[in-house]
Amino acid sequence: MAQHTIDQETGISQKQLGNDYLLGFRQLGKEPPKVxxxxxxxxxxxxxxxxxxxxxxxxxxxxxxxxxxxx
Numbered sequence: 001m002a003q004h005t006i007d008q009e010t011g012i013s014q015k016q017l018g019n020d021y022l023l024g025f026r027q028l029g030k031e032p033p034k035v036x037x038x039x040x041x042x043x044x045x046x047x048x049x050x051x052x053x054x055x056x057x058x059x060x061x062x063x064x065x066x067x068x069x070x071x
Contacts, residue, residue, distance in 0.1 A: 032067040032070070035057045035058065035059065036059060036064070036067055039056050039057050050064065
């Protein structure tokens with residue numbers, strides 16, 4: 001039987017997410033935290049990389065990806 005990875009920050013398994021992973025995190029009832037928005041514009045304008053975004057915000061790349069997919 002295959003095991004499914006559970007995201008430690010969300011507590012949601014990849015299997016539970018299914019297609020919703022691609023549709024965005026907001027559909028799961030979550031909004032990006034304020035710290036996400038603090039650095040989002042810099043990332044959007046190409047002033048910082050995703051790794052810098054992760055480092056500055058303290059949000060994992062996998063969670064950042066979910067937030068970015070939702071907007």
